[in-house]
Amino acid sequence: MAKPKVATTSLAGCFGCHMSLLDIDDRILKLVELVDFDKSPIDDIKEFTGQCAIGLVEGGCANEENVRVLQDFRKHCDILISVGDCATMGGLPALRNTITLEECLNEAYLDGPTVYNPDGVIPNDKEIPLCLDRVYPCNEVVKIDYNLPGCPPSADTLWEALVALLTDKPVSLPYELIKYD
Amino acid sequence: MSDKITFTIDGVEVKAAKGQTILQAADEAGIYIPRLCNMSGLIPYGSCRVCTVIVNGRPQSACTQPAAEGMIVENETEELLTHRKNIVDMLFVEGNHYCMSCEKSGNCELQALAYRFGIAAPKYPYMFPNRSVDATHPDIFIDRNRCILCARCVRASRDLDGKGVFEFVGRGPNKSIAVNANARLKDTNLDITDKAVDVCPVGAIIKKRVGFAVPIGQRKYDTKPIGSEIEAQNK
The missing domain is CATH 3.30.70.20 (Alpha-Beta Plaits)
Structure with a gap:
């Protein structure tokens, strides 16, 4: 029987959660015995090659590309997991949610104290994904099956949850593994 | 002779002094009732409703409700945990x-x-x-x-x-x-x-200027759940 497939992505995140996944250290050898990686920055596969058992999503949705990728993950993953506080609640990018998008762009490209932008242009190329009005937690865009909180979730948290799901056991994390920081 | 009041929390007999609230009596008995706005030393306020317990079938905030003889209190139920x-x-x-x-x-x-x-x-x-x-x-x-x-x-x-x-x-x-x-x-x-x-x-x-002094792993609730210090008296 073919190994189940796992896909991962980082939306509006910092890749810290992916770093934490690498922190499982030598257990990564056991993980490779359990699963194959599909679309993921870990193996640099850019598009889904088929249906995956588990999708790990880091980061919330800050632009239209994030939304498209997230919807693609929902379509191709049987179980979709919000990994980390950004995916779960927006995280630090969501600090802009109480400020209008126009104010954010003006501060970043025109008014900020370190800005050098003699033409006064706010980037608007059609190749650049459009920013959303605010940052959306993943579960406001698609259905999310599990949340693994933390900034980042510890390697043990990721490992315990993955192994439980891959061996058909319930995900019940011990006290030390549910942390919001 | 005794001016102690006897009542039960989840079937366990608890003694309280006259005038004590359900929460104070539970603390002394080593039973943790979760709370947020309540703090020992402050006048009970009863605003957060986290300490809600079922007293003789009716919801009451344990931090403001005085203990009374024979009352039947439910604390650790599925319904209250959800609440x-x-x-x-x-x-x-x-x-x-x-x-x-x-x-x-x-x-x-x-x-x-x-x-x-x-x-x-x-x-x-x-x-x-x-x-x-x-x-x-x-x-x-x-x-x-x-x-x-x-x-x-x-x-x-x-x-x-x-x-x-x-x-x-x-x-x-x-x-x-x-x-x-x-x-x-x-x-x-x-x-x-x-x-x-x-x-x-x-x-x-x-x-100001004192944040992040204690490293992760050694902070108050890193390894021990809130309330475990109260429950520890019971063991």
Whole structure:
């Protein structure tokens, strides 16, 4: 029987959660015995090659590309997991949610104290994904099956949850593994 | 002869002195009833409803309800756990609780309750309200993004410090903590040694220049759930 497939992505995140996944250290050898990686920055596969058992999503949705990728993950993953506080609640990018998008762009490209932008242009190329009005937690865009909180979730948290799901056991994390920081 | 009152919590017999609340008697008996706005030393306020228990079939806040002879109290039921989780969920989504960058993380009672209840994420949508920060005081700041309106600082300043620095203004979703001066925190007589500065269960009132002093792993609730110190008396 073919190994189940796992896909991962980082939306509006910092890749810290992916770093934490690498922190499982030598257990990564056991993980490779359990699963194959599909679309993921870990193996640099850019598009889904088929249906995956588990999708790990880091980061919330800050632009239209994030939304498209997230919807693609929902379509191709049987179980979709919000990994980390950004995916779960927006995280630090969501600090802009109480400020209008126009104010954010003006501060970043025109008014900020370190800005050098003699033409006064706010980037608007059609190749650049459009920013959303605010940052959306993943579960406001698609259905999310599990949340693994933390900034980042510890390697043990990721490992315990993955192994439980891959061996058909319930995900019940011990006290030390549910942390919001 | 005895002026002790006897009642039961989840079938366990508990003794209370006359005038003690259900919560005080439970604490002495080593039974933890989760609470947020209540704090030993402050006048019970009964606002957060986390300590709600079922007394003779009716919901009551354990921090304000005096113990009475023969009362039957339910505490650890599925229904009450759901109720308490819902309150904690709502408190998280109606503020801006960025635990990852908060000085109080690891020592925060709201966070600790969520940990104890095993909440991975709130079930309600986040509201991202626009709230203000007052950092005008040289030693202390208020971050209203994190305030849960427990009124501990209001009570401590009024009843323990004799100052009345804090009070609520506004109603409903616009309710917020304010200071007695017409202006900002620096215009008040709040001092860093005031009890009101130490009672905040979350990171809304913070002393400047002392954050992040304790490393992750050694903070109050990193390894031991909130309430375990009360339950430890029972073992």
